[in-house]
Amino acid sequence: MSLQWTAVATFLYAEVFLVLLLCVPFVSPARWQKIFRSRLVGLAVAYGNTFFIVLIIILVLLLLDALRETRKYNVGDKEALSSTPAALEHFHMKLFRAQRNLYLAGFSLLLSFLLRRLVTLISAQAALGASSQAFRKQAEGASQAARQYLEDNDALRKPPKALEKAENELKAMRSQAQGLTREYDRLLEEHARLQAAHDKPRDKKEE
Secondary structure, eight states: OOOHHHHHHHHHHHHHHHHHTTTOTTHHHHHHHHHHHHHHHHHHHHHHHHHHHHHHHHHHHHHHHHHHHHHOOHHHHHHTTTTTTHHHHHHHEEEEEHHHHHHHHHHHHHHHHHHHHHHHHHHHHHHHHHHHHEEEEEEEEHHHHHHHHHHHHHHHHHHHHHHHHHHHHHHHHHHHHHHHHHHHHHHHHHHHHHHHHHHHHHHHHOO
């Protein structure tokens, strides 16, 4: 295997390992989000877009080269070499290498997009989980505030009842005071009338 195809195979194995690692069920998206936001990963992402574009271009070129090599060993050449076993064996070896290189380049290209999409989905899920948790806390706070408001409202309803009772007592006392005043005025008038009736015979005697 030549140097470039060894690099492609190594890159493919690394991609498979990363995909399997990202699919591990016991690591939460929030944990992956913390890893993605680390300084080392952030430094890699800063140059990641340019590296990804260059990598895609290289993989596309290698894929086209492997496809060209595969198409070069067509059925006609195989039939022409069928008379010589050594040449046919050499032909099969080259065809196998071309097909192997085609699969390596194709799967590497496919996993590059898959890995990028997987990282994006994990980050989106982590952000969605964080926003959901924030909304849950906000809803709990709103529910607690509403409960406190209802309790305060119930507490505010009690003083008007006490105030109404005090007003009724005040009205009763005022009515009682007015009755006492009228009774006092009546007694004064009665006293004045009796006093006048008592003083009238005395005045006649003096005359």
